[in-house]
Amino acid sequence: GAVVSQHPSRVICKSGTSVKIECRSLDFQATTMFWYRQFPKKSLMLMATSNEGSKATYEQGVEKDKFLINHASLTLSTLTVTSAHPEDSSFYICSANGLAGRNEQFFGPGTRLTVL
Amino acid sequence: AQSVAQPEDQVNVAEGNPLTVKCTYSVSGNPYLFWYVQYPNRGLQFLLKYITGDNLVKGSYGFEAEFNKSQTSFHLKKPSALVSDSALYFCAVRDYYGGATNKLIFGTGTLLAVQP
Numbered sequence: 001g002a003v004v005s006q007h008p009s010r011v012i013c014k015s016g017t018s019v020k021i022e023c024r025s026l027d028f029q030a031t032t033m034f035w036y037r038q039f040p041k042k043s044l045m046l047m048a049t050s051n052e053g054s055k056a057t058y059e060q061g062v063e064k065d066k067f068l069i070n071h072a073s074l075t076l077s078t079l080t081v082t083s084a085h086p087e088d089s090s091f092y093i094c095s096a097n098g099l100a101g102r103n104e105q106f107f108g109p110g111t112r113l114t115v116l
Numbered sequence: 117a118q119s120v121a122q123p124e125d126q127v128n129v130a131e132g133n134p135l136t137v138k139c140t141y142s143v144s145g146n147p148y149l150f151w152y153v154q155y156p157n158r159g160l161q162f163l164l165k166y167i168t169g170d171n172l173v174k175g176s177y178g179f180e181a182e183f184n185k186s187q188t189s190f191h192l193k194k195p196s197a198l199v200s201d202s203a204l205y206f207c208a209v210r211d212y213y214g215g216a217t218n219k220l221i222f223g224t225g226t227l228l229a230v231q232p
Contacts, residue, residue, distance in 0.1 A: 004159070032218065043206065043224045044160075093159050097218045103167070103210070104150055105220060107159035 003027055004096050006108035013084055014116055021079045021111045023094030029074035030096035034105060035067070038091040050077050074098075084115045118143045120209050122223035129197045130231050137192040137226045139181075139207030148210035149190040150220065151181055153203045160206060166190060177201070197230045204228075 003026040013019050023033055032051050036044040050056040050071035058064050066088075068080040077096075081088050091112055095105035121140045129135045141147055148167050152160040164175025171183045181192045192205060205226050211219040 006159070034219070041204075041225075041227070044222050046219070049219060091157075095160070103148065103218045104162050104165055105218065106162065107152070109159045110157065112157065 002102070002106040004030075004094065004106045004108040006094055006111050008111060009109060010112045010114075012114045012116065015085055016083055018080055018082045019084055019113060021081075021092055021094075021113075023077045023079070023096070023108050025075045025096040025098070025106070028096075029098055030077070031074065031098035032096070033071055033077040034095045034097070035069060035077075035079050036093045036095070038093060038110075044093065047079075081113065084113070086115045089113055089115045118209065118212060118221055120207050120221055120223040122205075122207055122226045124226050125224075126227040126229060128229045128231065131199050132196050135194050135197040135201070135228065135230070137205050137207075137228060139190045139192065139223060140188050141190060141207075141209050142188065143209050144212045147190075149181075149183065150208040150210075151175065151179070151190075151192050152206045152208060153177075154206065154225075155203045163192070163205075197228075199230045199232050202228055202230045 005024045007022045035047045038044050047062045048056040048058045048069050050069050052071045052074050056069035071077040093110045095107045097105050119142045150165045151163040154160045164173050166173045166183045174180045179194050207223040208220040
């Protein structure tokens with residue numbers, strides 16, 4: 001149990017285009033989902049916290065209009081990187097929380113974004 | 117301010133030897149502590165957690181961690197390292213001010229390298 005998937009696992013796009021990344025909790029309802037960004041050999045940087053049906057809460061310094069987060073259902077959250085630039089290239093990881101009796105986060109496998 | 121520190125960027129150990137990955141914390145209130153492991157180009161996998169109860173916590177893959185309140189530490193240990201244990205290890209603490217979201221504060225990560 002507690003499986004989180006991400007799609008796509010890897011994406012390459014041109015500068016100026018938008019990219020959508022999906023995060024799904026496959027066998028539980030995720031009341032909260034988190035989006036992280038990870039640079040090479042670095043720790044995770046929390047970008048935002050999203051709750052189903054409400055607006056995401058962004059961390060300081062994260063551009064809301066740049067990184068659009070939608071938590072449309074209890075099993076799906078999406079991150080859209082708008083007008084992507086090479087500096088947006090990174091490893092994006094989502095996690096989900098909400099499994100009854102468990103307060104740890106369950107992580108997706110990550111999405112490698114490369115912007116040319 | 118709440119924080120988690122992993123003082124070692126890298127730990128090297130020979131296969132079969134015991135390993136320790138260090139973590140210290142600074143939080144308000146009682147800490148909820150977690151260890152996660154990340155293999156290359158993958159998301160994080162949950163290893164173990166301390167919420168309350170016994171100070172020695174046993175987790176996945178033979179790992180354990182000891183909660184030490186007086187030293188504010190939560191070191192990860194394994195009696196006999198395997199080459200397959202080589203990965204990036206993250207210590208995390210629940211954000212006391214994160215409300216019901218179970219938001220986590222991560223350490224900077226420690227790369228464990230087990231030599232055959």
